[in-house]
Amino acid sequence: MRAVMVMFDSLNRHLLPNYGCDWIRAPHFARLSEQAVTFDNCYAGSLPCMPARRELHTGRYHFLHRSWGPLEPFDDSVVGLLRKRGVYTHLCTDHGHYFEAGGATYHTQYNSWEFARGQEGDPWKGRVEDPDVPESLSGPKIGDLWRQDWVNRPYLDSEEKQPLAVTVANGLSFIETNREQDNWFLQIEAFDPHEPFFTQQKYKDLYPHSYTGKHFDWPDYGKVKETPEEVRHAVYEYAALLSMCDAYLGQVLDAFDRLDLWKDTMLIVNTDHGFLLGEHRWWGKNIQPLYNEISHIPLFIWDPRYGRAGERRDSLVQTIDLAPTLLHYFGIKAPKDMQGRSLHPVIEEGQPVREAALFGIHGGHVNVTDGRYVYMRGPGDPANGPLHEYTLMPTHMHQPFDVGELADLELQEPFEFTKGCRTMKIGARPFLNPYLYGNLLFDLEKDSAQNSTVDDPEAEMRMIRLLARLMRENDAPPEQFERLGIPRDGVVGEESLLAEKRKREDLFFVDLGIGERWTPDGRNRYFLLKCLAPANLRESADAKLAEYLKAREVPDVGADAVASFAVELFGGDAGAAALLRRF
Incomplete structure (x- = not known):
């Protein structure tokens, strides 16, 4: 038995031809639906990137207990279980989060792994001098992430150098090398079409459009503040990258054809979540409600045991179902702590495996x-609140928890899935x-x-x-x-x-008692401020705002007045004021 998983990051279901999109150039995704089962009702579970991968490995939800973090010592990893039972496991990826503090226990589950460098802000190439960037650049300046991306880009000046191309080439090399061998699992995991939407010109040329605005291929997570032309341009940039993903998916499908892998090799094509490209007036995937553009995700599976090709299934399924599905395929019993269900009844007969699906972010x-x-x-x-992190691996995305977070930690009695281990109980900072x-x-x-x-x-x-x-x-x-x-x-x-x-209405329709006149945007902004402010500031906000308005003789309370007041309320905290402006 062999299995190949091709995983993309931030792959939008609603922009695939398999689910009704008629303008995206993705012929190999369309071809995939002819050769596999297409799932019409698949949902994510724990978001975003590493929480999704933790549940991909463990077959259970984690967002109620933990935010972004590594595999825990008590976790059952499907990759580790396969490896223990003699199934060779190999990872080919360009997903840099595996190699940060908050993801460093995942890739070590595999027998072997290969990492293609250069995606997003991967700390790859060293340059002391600031890189050359477009004068009109707009994008998220998150630490060194934005700067590093522009250090990396000149080294990705041809298609074969791009991490997606290298990742798929590494996966195809593994298949060619081991084509005569049995009992292996290969995971080809691409960071694309995750932002930034950086690709080669030939894919951009698939979507010709008139645009003279600023450089814009990396939307900042938050409310859409760009012009309709800028939004449309970003969507086309995403589309170009999606078409590149499609081309490299085609190479995997070609290998299945050429080597006749369809007869004895499972193929899973999946993603962790989608991405909002201006829908609902939002960019991103993690600070807004998790609309279907984010949580309702594509899934395709070919299982050679049943030979179901060109069929669709409307049964409700989730990411947590993939781990037990792989274990069932390799004849391994799923451990009791896996909440997911093997999808083989859905694939074979369309039999439902769940009544409902839970999903969210910590x-x-x-x-x-x-x-x-x-x-x-x-x-x-x-x-x-209240809200806590439960972990034995106290790391965030890039670094360990700071000493302030750990100062008041408690020990939590074991949960059902921690195998008798007590965990740290740490106050969360969502x-x-x-x-x-x-x-x-x-x-x-x-x-x-x-x-x-x-x-x-x-x-x-x-x-x-x-x-x-x-x-x-x-x-x-x-x-x-x-x-x-x-x-x-x-x-x-x-x-x-x-x-x-x-x-909720009482909190929204505040009356300061000074005869103030509220604009709709002002009310929205002030409600937002009170929701984001700590409890001690929230309780005194009304009185302080009344003093602020009277001192400045501001008759109309609009969004700008609230934003200026926020700087004063937060004690000049520019970060808090900037957060307010994102919504």
């Missing part, structure tokens, strides 16, 4: 879907607050684009019960129920839902 909405409704449950209070958006209920049958929420208390109460059940099955920390303002059994009455809405 500290964000806890989301649930039953395939028709999507319910996004936010915190019951703007404090967005960078987002879903109280901004409230609780959102969408009826996908009537509004697949999620343009508007529905007011249906019966459906909302049912979805809360479903959400609570999945949380209990995940052995969610008790404070997560407290944070969301729901009981452990999930039984919530209509009066409770109405009280939540009134509480």
